[in-house]
Every structure is written in C-alpha cells, then in structure tokens.
Amino acid sequence: MDKLKKFLTYLFLSVAAVVSIFPFLWMISSATNKSVDVTKGKLMPGAFLGENLKKVLDTIDIGPALWNSAKISVTTTIIALLIASLAGYGFEIFRSKAKDRIFSILLLSMMIPFAAIMVPLYRMFGGISKVIPAIGIDTMTAVILPSVTTAFLIFFFRQNTKMFPKDMLEAGRIDGLNELGIFFRIYVPTMKTTYAAAAIITFMSSWNNYLWPLVVLQSPEKRTIPLLISNLGSSYAPDYGVIMLVILIATLPTAIVFFLMQKHFVAGMTGSVK
Amino acid sequence: MKKLLVLLFATVLVLSACSSKSDNGGNKGGNAADTSKITVWAWDPNFNIKALNLAKEDYAAKDSKLTVDIIENAQNDIVQKLNTGMSSGTTKGLPNIVLIEDYRAQSFLQAYPDMFFDLSSYFKAEDFADYKLGPTSVDGKHYGLPFDSGAAGVFVRTDYLKEAGYTLADMQDITWEQYIEIGKKVKEKTGKNWISLDPTDLSLIRMMTQSTGAWYLKEDGKTANIAGNEAMKEAFEVYEKIMKANIVKPHADWSQLVANFNSGDVASYPTGNWFMPSIAAEASQSGKWGVAPLPKLSKTPNSVHAASIGGSSFYVLNVPGKEKAAEFLGATFGSDSDLYQKLITEVGAIGTYKPAAAGDAYKQPNEFFGGQKVVEDFAKWTAEVPKVNFGMHTYAIEDILVVEMQNFLNGKKLDQVLKDAQSQADAQIK
Incomplete structure (x- = not known):
C-alpha cells in the first residue's frame, strides 16, 4: 500500500515536472532548428544553432539591448531594495495608528492595474520632458523611476520585519548606534535572505517589463530585450529558430540571478530570521 | 558592510551616469525641433521597411538635406504607443510618419482628429484605388496616403x-x-x-x-x-x-x-x-x-x-516637421510610378497608385505562377474592390x-x- 502511494506520488510529480519544464526544453531545442522545422513541430535538437547564432549576431542588435536591459534592471533593483526596505522597516518598527492607515492605503494601490495608470503616467513624463529632458520620455530614467518602489515590495519587507528580533534594536541603541546605523549595521545583515528574495523578484519583473518601456522608449538604440523580441515576431514571415535563440539568451540572466540566490530565495520566502 | 554599501552606491552612480550619457547622446526617436529630420514607424523589415528604404533612396536625389529615420516597431506595439501618446495628449516621442493598417485607421482618425495632418494638397487622391480612400479619409479630407493593396x-x-x-x-x-x-x-x-x-x-x-x-x-x-x-x-x-x-x-x-x-x-x-x-x-x-x-x-x-484583406497606409502626425514629411510622402509613394515598379520587383509589394499599373513591372509574367501575369491581375482586381x-x-x-x-x-x-x-x-x- 505504501509502495503504491509512493509510486503514485512520484508519478504525479514526474508528470507535473514534465509539464512545467517541457516548454523550456522545447525553446532550447527550437533554438537549434531551422524556422521551417520549428513550425512543423520538431522536438529534437537540430544542427542549426551555429547558423541561428550567426544570424542573430549579424542582423540583430542584441548586445545593446542586453546592456540596456541590464542597466535598467540592476539600477531598479538596487534603488527599489533600498527604498522599500527602509519603508518596510519604518512601518513596522516605528508603528503608530496613523502609519498603519497610510500602510493600508498603500496596499490598496496594489489593486490598481498598471494599464490604468499608464496614460496619466505618460502625461506626467511628457510634462517632465519639457522641463528636464534628461529624465523625460525616451530616457532610461523614465523607465526606472515608476518601478523603483512598489507597494508589494514594501509589504514584503514589512511582513519579514515582523520576525526581526526587536531586542537587537535595543542592544544597538545601548551600544550607541544612531537609527540609520542600526538599520545598515544590524537590520540589513540580519535580513540578507529577505533582500535576496526581494532582489530576485524585482530583477525578474524589471528584466521582463514590457508595457511601460514599450510606450516610453522611442529610439531603437534604447530598446530593451523584451521590445527587441516583440519586434522579431512582427514580420509577415518570422524566423522562429532565431527568435527562440534570442529568447534563450534573454532568459539566461534571470536564470543566473535565480540560481545564484536560490538558497537565500527559498529561505527569504519562508521566513528569514533564524 | 561599509565596503558593500560603497560598492552599491558606486554601481548606482555608474549606471545612472551611463544612462544619462546615452540620453544626451541620441535624441533620435523624438520629433526634435530639428525639421531637417523626419522619423517613420512601420513594421516588417522584409516588406514595409524595405519599401520605405527604397522611397528614402529615391528621395535623397530630390532633397539631400532631409534625413529620414526609419524605425521598425511591431504593429501591435505601434498601436499601443500611438494610443498611449495620443490619449495623454503628449506629442513628444511620436514619429512624423506612421504606417497604420486600414482596418484600424478610422479608430485613430476619429478618436484623435487633431493629431493627424491633412494630406489632401500633397497628393492626388483620384490617382489611387477608390476603396483605399474610405479608411484613410474623414469628411473628404485625406489624412492617409494609400500604400499596399490588399486585393x-x-x-x-x-x-x-x-x-x-x-x-x-x-x-x-x-x-x-x-x-x-x-x-x-x-x-x-x-x-x-x-x-x-x-x-x-x-x-x-x-x-x-x-x-x-x-x-x-x-x-x-x-x-x-x-x-x-x-x-x-x-x-x-x-x-x-x-x-x-x-x-x-x-x-x-x-x-x-x-x-x-x-x-x-x-x-x-x-x-x-x-x-x-x-x-x-x-x-x-x-x-x-x-x-x-x-x-x-x-x-x-x-x-x-x-x-481587400489587410493593406495599410501612411499617415503624417501633426507634429513639427509635418510639411517635410508630407512632401516626402507626396514625392515618393504619392506620385512616383518608377518607385512602384521597384516595389514590385524588389519587395513584391503591389501599390494602389493607378498610373503605376501602366509600368513594365506590372506586365511581367511570373514563372512561379506558370507564366501568369499575376501583378497585372491583382492590379485589375484592386480597381474593382468595393469601397x-x-x-x-x-x-x-x-x-x-x-x-x-x-x-x-x-x-x-x-x-x-x-x-x-x-x-x-x-x-x-x-
């Protein structure tokens, strides 16, 4: 009976694993096939990886797009982590009724979809462009600014701060640290795993962000990777082998970031303080 | 810890410096006050973009001072960008010329009437297939210059x-x-x-x-x-x-x-x-x-x-540089029969400019289609499409x-x- 149970469990898990990993494998094998083979549904890896790679390097400006995406994602992640952790820390450590109310309003803003605020946001940046063109429409800063802090991230840090032992604050104060010192020297090192989890979440969403960069970036040389991929699929006869290869390349950075921080990520999601 | 912080801030600084540098460097996408340059948005490198490049080459002989910057965007991306830009009333970043599919044209022309530039005086509408003029005009004013036939x-x-x-x-x-x-x-x-x-x-x-x-x-x-x-x-x-x-x-x-x-x-x-x-x-x-x-x-x-099925047309937006853009369209797709011959031989695009149908490229038999003069046939059907x-x-x-x-x-x-x-x-x- 136990054996049967175990067998069924593994069977179910194997099926689930195949279902979730199959598209990924297909993408990889498609990157090594000709477009015609991809459309015919060929699943096995082919011999066209070199040819596809040559086409990508010859015809697509993938380097600058990767660099743009990297600049935007890394900057966004660093600033967002700093702001959101300070805010989450403040909301939890220095609690008051008024702050709790502000926090619930902040949480409400999570319910508003981005599409709803996109037009006013664009209008705002249009206005900014007239005064300070360097941070207006068609600049990297315009992509970064709206996403440097999200209600979700503040919420995430606040929840995790609940588990932060308050005694350590007292200890820090007795030892003569000022409040900022406590934050940077005690809180930040203790919450490393939370930071890692938040970094992965922010980096991934920033790397994959499509809608806002699409409307705010105009010059082709500022394009990010998702915009580049969208373009590749736009022609009347898209080359699927090449597209899959570009997508594969675009997936690598997020995969690397994830695998590097995987251990911390799991710990951060399940509660960080030991 | 301090080291880490310093490193973090240094990264932020370097990265933002990088981004602001490139901001100053290339303000190419926008309609800068500089009207010796016009920007065009279109999709598909093998079709529309290729056609635009031919037009650009041709026009260089007529006005060598004008720079035509052709930017490739996916069709859905163009729709999204135009809608956001126009509904927020911000013209910054919009191109001078944009390609819009005929099925969608009226939704833009009617929703944002002030954003488009009247091209009536820049080309002869009666030179184009009648059915193309339905989607491209409002109240008798021609806002779009018809491009490819969807016959x-x-x-x-x-x-x-x-x-x-x-x-x-x-x-x-x-x-x-x-x-x-x-x-x-x-x-x-x-x-x-x-x-x-x-x-x-x-x-x-x-x-x-x-x-x-x-x-x-x-x-x-x-x-x-x-x-x-x-x-x-x-x-x-x-x-x-x-x-x-x-x-x-x-x-x-x-x-x-x-x-x-x-x-x-x-x-x-x-x-x-x-x-x-x-x-x-x-x-x-x-x-x-x-x-x-x-x-x-x-x-x-x-x-x-x-x-007809599919097919699109060029529109000039009401932003600085619109006259230059309209002249560019008028002199190329609006009146150049030779360009239309090249469009057929080099791109495979059949236009809707009626005088071009008399050209040689239209009369060539196509070996792939068993020697049938397919372009001539499609040109004939283009003229018959109900408006x-x-x-x-x-x-x-x-x-x-x-x-x-x-x-x-x-x-x-x-x-x-x-x-x-x-x-x-x-x-x-x-």
Whole structure:
C-alpha cells in the first residue's frame, strides 16, 4: 500500500515536472532548428544553432539591448531594495495608528492595474520632458523611476520585519548606534535572505517589463530585450529558430540571478530570521 | 558592510551616469525641433521597411538635406504607443510618419482628429484605388496616403486542379458554392485538403462581406451592421458549408499556415496578394501555382469578384516637421510610378497608385505562377474592390463574431447568432 502511494506520488510529480519544464526544453531545442522545422513541430535538437547564432549576431542588435536591459534592471533593483526596505522597516518598527492607515492605503494601490495608470503616467513624463529632458520620455530614467518602489515590495519587507528580533534594536541603541546605523549595521545583515528574495523578484519583473518601456522608449538604440523580441515576431514571415535563440539568451540572466540566490530565495520566502 | 554599501552606491552612480550619457547622446526617436529630420514607424523589415528604404533612396536625389529615420516597431506595439501618446495628449516621442493598417485607421482618425495632418494638397487622391480612400479619409479630407493593396485572389495549386480534371479557367467567375465543389473533387482525387483555416480569424467572412459592398458596420462607421446584414448571413452559411465539406486543414498561427502550403498539404487559399512571397518561398513548387479571382456570393446581389484583406497606409502626425514629411510622402509613394515598379520587383509589394499599373513591372509574367501575369491581375482586381467604411470597430466586432461563429457551427440558429452578435456589439461599442 505504501509502495503504491509512493509510486503514485512520484508519478504525479514526474508528470507535473514534465509539464512545467517541457516548454523550456522545447525553446532550447527550437533554438537549434531551422524556422521551417520549428513550425512543423520538431522536438529534437537540430544542427542549426551555429547558423541561428550567426544570424542573430549579424542582423540583430542584441548586445545593446542586453546592456540596456541590464542597466535598467540592476539600477531598479538596487534603488527599489533600498527604498522599500527602509519603508518596510519604518512601518513596522516605528508603528503608530496613523502609519498603519497610510500602510493600508498603500496596499490598496496594489489593486490598481498598471494599464490604468499608464496614460496619466505618460502625461506626467511628457510634462517632465519639457522641463528636464534628461529624465523625460525616451530616457532610461523614465523607465526606472515608476518601478523603483512598489507597494508589494514594501509589504514584503514589512511582513519579514515582523520576525526581526526587536531586542537587537535595543542592544544597538545601548551600544550607541544612531537609527540609520542600526538599520545598515544590524537590520540589513540580519535580513540578507529577505533582500535576496526581494532582489530576485524585482530583477525578474524589471528584466521582463514590457508595457511601460514599450510606450516610453522611442529610439531603437534604447530598446530593451523584451521590445527587441516583440519586434522579431512582427514580420509577415518570422524566423522562429532565431527568435527562440534570442529568447534563450534573454532568459539566461534571470536564470543566473535565480540560481545564484536560490538558497537565500527559498529561505527569504519562508521566513528569514533564524 | 561599509565596503558593500560603497560598492552599491558606486554601481548606482555608474549606471545612472551611463544612462544619462546615452540620453544626451541620441535624441533620435523624438520629433526634435530639428525639421531637417523626419522619423517613420512601420513594421516588417522584409516588406514595409524595405519599401520605405527604397522611397528614402529615391528621395535623397530630390532633397539631400532631409534625413529620414526609419524605425521598425511591431504593429501591435505601434498601436499601443500611438494610443498611449495620443490619449495623454503628449506629442513628444511620436514619429512624423506612421504606417497604420486600414482596418484600424478610422479608430485613430476619429478618436484623435487633431493629431493627424491633412494630406489632401500633397497628393492626388483620384490617382489611387477608390476603396483605399474610405479608411484613410474623414469628411473628404485625406489624412492617409494609400500604400499596399490588399486585393484578394485565390492562390491555387494548378497541378492538383489538373489531377481532379480542372484547369485554372474553371476557377474564373465562380461562386463560393462552385469553389467548394471543386475543392471536394480535388480532395477526392488527390487526398489534399482544399483550404487552410484558423477558427479565430474570420478573414473569409470579411472578404465575402466586402465583396458585396457591405461591412460589419453601417456606412457611418459607428453602428454595428450584423443582424439583417444579408451579405454576412450568406457568408456565415458559406463558411459552414466549407467547414462541413471536410476540405479544411486547420492552422493556429501564421507559421502553420505557411507550412501547410509550403509542404504541399493544402491546395488553395483565398487571401491578399501580400501572401505571394510566402508561397513563392518554396522554390520547388515553381510553376505549380496559379491565381484566380475571388469567388462571389451567389444569393446576395452586388457581390463582385474582388475584396481587400489587410493593406495599410501612411499617415503624417501633426507634429513639427509635418510639411517635410508630407512632401516626402507626396514625392515618393504619392506620385512616383518608377518607385512602384521597384516595389514590385524588389519587395513584391503591389501599390494602389493607378498610373503605376501602366509600368513594365506590372506586365511581367511570373514563372512561379506558370507564366501568369499575376501583378497585372491583382492590379485589375484592386480597381474593382468595393469601397466600404471599415469604421472604428472592425476588430472588436470580429472578436464577438469568432465566438458566435463557433456557436453557429455547433448548431445554433443563424438568425439568432447574428441577432446575439448584434446586441453584444451594440452594448460594447457605444
């Protein structure tokens, strides 16, 4: 009976694993096939990886797009982590009724979809462009600014701060640290795993962000990777082998970031303080 | 810890420095006050972009000071960018010239009338196919310069036809019922399917409806015209007959569609002339294809052997540099017959500029299509396409019809199907 149970469990898990990993494998094998083979549904890896790679390097400006995406994602992640952790820390450590109310309003803003605020946001940046063109429409800063802090991230840090032992604050104060010192020297090192989890979440969403960069970036040389991929699929006869290869390349950075921080990520999601 | 912090801040600084540097460096996408440069947005590097580059080369001889910056964007991305930019009333970052598909044109022209520049005085509208002027103009003012023809025909494998005892001559001047009969015979003799269809794309219905001079919307372009639309009713019936005749190979996307023909699995396809390069891509099938005129509806009066599918036009936005942009369009796509010959030989794009049809490129026999003068044929059909007002909601209504079509194929009564679609459309587009 136990054996049967175990067998069924593994069977179910194997099926689930195949279902979730199959598209990924297909993408990889498609990157090594000709477009015609991809459309015919060929699943096995082919011999066209070199040819596809040559086409990508010859015809697509993938380097600058990767660099743009990297600049935007890394900057966004660093600033967002700093702001959101300070805010989450403040909301939890220095609690008051008024702050709790502000926090619930902040949480409400999570319910508003981005599409709803996109037009006013664009209008705002249009206005900014007239005064300070360097941070207006068609600049990297315009992509970064709206996403440097999200209600979700503040919420995430606040929840995790609940588990932060308050005694350590007292200890820090007795030892003569000022409040900022406590934050940077005690809180930040203790919450490393939370930071890692938040970094992965922010980096991934920033790397994959499509809608806002699409409307705010105009010059082709500022394009990010998702915009580049969208373009590749736009022609009347898209080359699927090449597209899959570009997508594969675009997936690598997020995969690397994830695998590097995987251990911390799991710990951060399940509660960080030991 | 301190080291880490310093490192973090240094990274932020370096990165933001990088980004601001490139900001100052290239302000190319926007309509800078500098009017010696114009920006164009279009999609598809092998078709529209290629055509624009030819025009740019030509124009360089006429005005060498003007820089034309052609930027490739996916069609849906252009729609999204235009909608956001225009609805926020910010012209910053918008291009001077933009390519818009004819089905969508009115939704932009009507929603943002101040954003477009009147081109009436920059080209002669009567030089262009009549049906193109419907979607591109408002109240007699021409905002769009017509580009490629969406004139439809039936691409058909003549070798399969022959096996079934037909020739291309049997495909002239036929009704859709006859088209289905030939298909059944071909399937019987060759085992090949007759047509490839995507259940979520009703381009067949669109072509049949337009061939009678009717459309999803009434002539005002705003009221849905579904219940009581005789042309659509018959189109739905024909569609059902095609589906039930066991001659359809389904496809889910563009790549499968093309594969169905390149692999030789499907024998015919009624669609726009822009499909020609995709068929000709399979060189081994050279000489085995022909193009027949579109079949017509048998019951609905006024149905002709012509309709358009797809096709787009150029629009000039009301931003600095608009006069230069309009002059550029007027001197190239608006009046240059030689350019249109090059478009055919180098891009495979058939324009809608009538005087160009007298040129040599139009009269060349095409070996791939068994020596048929396909371009001349398509040019002839372009002139016959009935002019309809695509209005503002073609795609919104099509989304409704796709669902109702499935209900119809599953046995729902046709009158009820159209009535339901009408009420849904009324509720949605008001």
